[in-house]
Amino acid sequence: MISKVKAIERELNWSQPACLPARSQYPIILDLRDQPAIVIGGDRVAAEKATNLSNAGAQVTVMSPSFCDELLDLERRHAVTLHQKSYEYGDLMGAFVVVATTTYNPELTEAIWHEAQEHRQLINVVDVPSRCNFTLPSILRRGQLTISVSTGGTCPGLAKRIRQHLEDLFPSAYTAYLQLAGIVRVYTKSHGLSYKERDLFFGEFFTSDILECLVQGHWIEALDITVQLLQHYNITIPVTKLINDMKEAVDSNGSSYNA
Numbered sequence: 001m002i003s004k005v006k007a008i009e010r011e012l013n014w015s016q017p018a019c020l021p022a023r024s025q026y027p028i029i030l031d032l033r034d035q036p037a038i039v040i041g042g043d044r045v046a047a048e049k050a051t052n053l054s055n056a057g058a059q060v061t062v063m064s065p066s067f068c069d070e071l072l073d074l075e076r077r078h079a080v081t082l083h084q085k086s087y088e089y090g091d092l093m094g095a096f097v098v099v100a101t102t103t104y105n106p107e108l109t110e111a112i113w114h115e116a117q118e119h120r121q122l123i124n125v126v127d128v129p130s131r132c133n134f135t136l137p138s139i140l141r142r143g144q145l146t147i148s149v150s151t152g153g154t155c156p157g158l159a160k161r162i163r164q165h166l167e168d169l170f171p172s173a174y175t176a177y178l179q180l181a182g183i184v185r186v187y188t189k190s191h192g193l194s195y196k197e198r199d200l201f202f203g204e205f206f207t208s209d210i211l212e213c214l215v216q217g218h219w220i221e222a223l224d225i226t227v228q229l230l231q232h233y234n235i236t237i238p239v240t241k242l243i244n245d246m247k248e249a250v251d252s253n254g255s256s257y258n259a
Contacts, residue, residue, distance in 0.1 A: 025135065025152050030122075033057035036094055039080075040087050040112060041101030042067040045126055047074065049099045049136070054079040058097070063087060089115055097122040099136075129153035138163035143175030144182065173214040179249040180214075181205065183242065184226060191235045204229055219246075 035058050039050045042064030051074065053060045060080040062071055067082055074080045087108060092098055092115045102108045103126060113131045116123035125131040129152075137148035138159040147166060149159045184205070188198045208229065213222035223242045230237055 025150070027137075027148070027150070029146065029148075030056075030097075032097065034059060035096040037061070037097045037099070038063060038092060038095040039099045039101075040064065041126075042071060043101055044068050044070055046099075046101045047071045049101070049126070050074060050080050052136075052139075053097070053099070061095075063091060087112060092116055092119060092121060095119075095121055098124070100125045103127045127156075140166050140170060142170055142172065142178065144178045145170070145174050171215055173211060176214050176219075176246070177211050179246060180210070180222070180226060180242070183245045183249060184230065187230065187235055187237055188233070191233075193233060193235075197233060201229065201233055204232070 032053065033056070037053045037058040037060045039046050039053065039060060039062045041049075042062070046062060046064065047068055047070035050060050050062050050071065054074070061083060062074075062080050063083045063085060064071075065084060065086050067075075067084070071080065071082060075082045087102075089111065092112070098112065098116050098121050100109065100112050100123070102112060109125050109128060109131055113123060113125060122134050123132065124134055124136055129135070132153060135150055135153045137150035138156070140147040140149075140163050147163070147170065149163045149166070151159045181202070185198070185202075188201055193201065205226070208225050210222045210225050213219070213225065220239065223239050223246075226242060227237060227239055
């Protein structure tokens, strides 16, 4: 039996990194700030897609004959604009990205897909990979850190569970961790550290106890370790200065900070 299994593994060539799907996808991160986006559908799935687009800064219009409570709440909070109507040809004009939750209606799905193709728009029809020119990964955000998990539309449910598993590996303290790293990076550049020196510094930053201190809520200890690391590279920054920098970062980007 073992020999048969090994023979099958060799035939399928699962272990070889060169064994790629026939159509591999190219992952990118889009800047959707102030870009027009259209969501076609009025159910909770449409609400989820509209919420994510709005959170990314898109100007979201949701089109459907009826809307779920979640979408009505989004409109009350001025996060989206609702158009209570059925899709008609021409409704996609001007949109940068289109998301449709019309899996239940293949004829409608085809009409939306073909119009989007005419306008050369980004389009995703939920659960219909053949009618998508981009897929929506499962996303984990920790401030400026974005981790996306995609199965290329093969199994979104599994992608979601992998993302949920990653939540434990990347705790919410990563928000402050990245804010601190961004602040420190400015100092390493302004003090003339070379690319190699900065790379070495952040190697030490990564392997230090800074993140663990932040996880435990020990902010001052985290900043003190950071100051000591900077001193190894002849950069002297007082802890009080880093505290003020972190508070400014929180005010501009949002987070939770108590020192």
